[in-house]
Amino acid sequence: MSNTEGGGIQRIRNALSCRQVLNLLTMLGFMLNYALRVNLTIAIVDMVRPNVTETNSTSVVNGTNSTSSGSLSPDGVDVYEERFPWDSYQTNFVLGCFFWGYILTELPGGRLAELIGGRRVFGHSMLWASLLTLITPMAAHINYVVLIIVRVVLGFMLGASWPAIHPVAAVWIPPMERSKFMSNMMASSLGAAITMPVCGYLISVAGWASVFYLTGAVGLLWSICWFTFVYETPATHPRITAEERREIEEAIGTSTSKKRPSHVPWGDLLCSPAVWAIIICHGLAVFGFFTVVNQLPTFMSQILHFKIKENGLFSSLPYLGKYLMAVASSYLADYLRQKGTLGTTATRKVFTAFALVIPGLLMIVQVYLGYDATWSVTIFSLALFFHGAVTAGYLGNGLDIAPNFSGTIFGLANTLSSFGGFLSTWMVGALTYHDKSFHQWQIVFWILAATYIAGALVFVAIGSGELQPWNNPPERKKISDVTQEEGVPLKNEK
Template identity: 60%
Template sequence: MAKTEKSFPRNFTGCLTCVQVLNIMVLLGFMLNYALRVNFTIAIVEMIYDAKDNATATTLANVSGSMNVTQHPEHIEQTRYHWDTKQKNLLLGCFFWGYVLTELPGGRLAEVIGARRVFGYSTLLASVLTLLTPGAAAAGFGWVVALRVVLGFLLGATWPAILPMASKWIPPMDRSKFMSNMMASSLGAALTMPICGFLIAHFGWESAFYFTGIIGVMWAVAWFAVVYDSPAQHPRISDTERNFLLKALPQDGNGNGHMPVPWKAMLLSPPVWAIIVTHGASVFGYFTVVNQLPTYVESILHYSIKHNGLLSSLPYLGKYLCALASSVLADSLRRSGKLSTTTARKLFTGFAVGLPGILMIVQAYHGHDRVWSIAIFTLALTINGAVTAGYLGNGLDIAPKFSGTIFGMANTLSSFGGWLSTYMVGELTKHQNTYEQWQIVFYILAATYLLGALCFVSLGAGELQPWAVAPTAPGAEKHEVQPLNEEKA
């Protein structure tokens, strides 16, 4: 039976607490994180010259044989490029070339120097690059590829950086809900796609990059003004809140702040591999949908750019709402003692990763129908949001001091999956972009999802692992180790 724990006091002074401010900024940060990605997936539909546009668009100029200035169906003069399907998928996939390089270093760096700088500077520089995207496209195809690789390099460090911050700011029984802030990335996609669709339709595809880039710079300024790595470092935190957090979450002193990573024990730990494999499977499915849904909606379901942005956003909105609801439920069940942390993590992971696998099989049979296809995509991605109550924050349960490193390892694998998904779709559809080819994609997604769910249910755990506990120095006073998931042995 799990031990109960008092919930975090919601308000100390009648105004927002520092923890509440942190939650808001992390939520907005992850919304922006995906806004800086999906702007390209919606804009690329209009960036590429389509021969079918000859019926409705007038070619005004041709530059270097690769660029046309055309009249948009809504009379918007904009630049388009002669990029074929292979080049298009290369642009969608090259983001992950850089993304995969900084996952593990980003997580470990946040453990050592703090998430404030890692998350903040990465997002700021990525926002600046986003503003430069139209100029890079005008300079040539290779420049866009290079920019997307660097963008991935910067954003790759952001995700694993947040877990070390959670270990210093968020009490154990509130961590599922805090992790739901990461799923605000889906909310960011849900809002960005229709907004970018509207901007592109009325002002041209360049406006999508200018809008998201400016918002990103503004967020970074606010982040550095109000967020700090620990309660002890925050200059404006109340004494009451600081004392509560320091008692609930003992902070590392200067003398033993950073344990060396126990690589051998970590790499031989089944619960660690449960997180890595399951995350890789779940994100493979997610990235496939994120990167390819606008193209599928346009080329197979034949919706216009306006409808494309709105319809493509529905699954992401549902995912965030499910992430929030499931996290609140999981924390409540764990806090009350009705579910142990291990049981909660396995239950919610099985639901969040296994059920979308079944739905992808249904999609293979009914995905040609507009209503069925959108409904299945929306439901599958909505359900997947429950990973925040499952494996997503599990590194904080089993090894809080190395949660960034573990998540970095998991996201490294999933980043290869992100590149593989774009390569897979490109190879399957480059000659025949038909529903029959997309059926193969759906079957692959189904098998991947189901494998991930089975792995975590079999190998996952919620207990603090022995190798994750700092050794007691000779002569030092010994304290009882209290597992962060608050479970009795």
């Protein structure tokens, strides 16, 4: 590399603070996190053989009938790709099995990030998930069961990524800036908004397998950047300025221990109403969100009869709105807290209620107007737009009440929500297995309305933004320390 090129890179590095680099890569990381997850929700519409009779050739692959179908690309080239004879139950099973692995690493991932650092846990979860995404088409061609195994392991890897980012924020982000940082998690919605139309276009020109190759490759590139430019703490970062490091460490103070606590005060944590407010609210809210994420493309295909490219385009609109609201509400929340207009507790409750009650009411509207394509797209877009305000509400609340154990708290909350994710796919599959009418989807919308509103009520009733006394538990003494204090000689002492 020439001196000119090296100087140019150095100038770019100097133009961004370490926190800005962290924010940028975290935002891109969560975009890719959902791209690796939702690529299947759009691809599966084209992967599965339609129920109608088509003029396709049928072959036998691994003992099951598969269909080789052709689509015409804009260049006039036929794209032939295998399609699979999965029914509604099997299709939803493939979508839902992701959560089998996802649920196993939520709590361990959060605690592991508290012990060894969120940078390593978040980075490795994304790296291995990207590699698994690249082999997903091969797994589908080999066997239905092999595809399920790959999706379960993919969920296992990505399950650790969400709670891992809380310990990163605990050591890098000052308390009054954490709402803005947590809005980076909602970049997952932006990732979905981009992935949906891109997937739709790729499928039409290169077949459904292309979406897995693209998202997997981009994920690998991001992983390289993450491990190159992000460090565990400000103290270990080689490029951070003394001014930025001092600013971060003084703002965080003693709320986050420099020495990571060796044990979790489980008794105090599990008896805390503030913790249960986060867990219950998150579980109910994400149940609704996962239902939309996994089922919106299917609903648009079955009920609104969109073509695959239209499906991807219109499916992306709600996610884009959610991200815009997440950023706007987070900046507003931090501004109100910095000015003293609202305390932390009031801020979290107000924004949580706003983010969940309005989508709940909109799901009721969807029951009556969702059969119309224009109304349906509008309602879903508005519902997820308002839901984006959770970043200023309960989503980062664990950092308020116990930053030292924010990964563990979010891991607990996301474990419950993972049960909800699998339950949502099972629920839709069961309700639409024999009857795919709009009437069956109305039942789904009623359930979503109830869960959204219930989540808001729970958090408003028992949520808190106050730092909990058990955030800094006393370290457990080793046996050697106790014996020395009591004057008892150690085994090897003479």
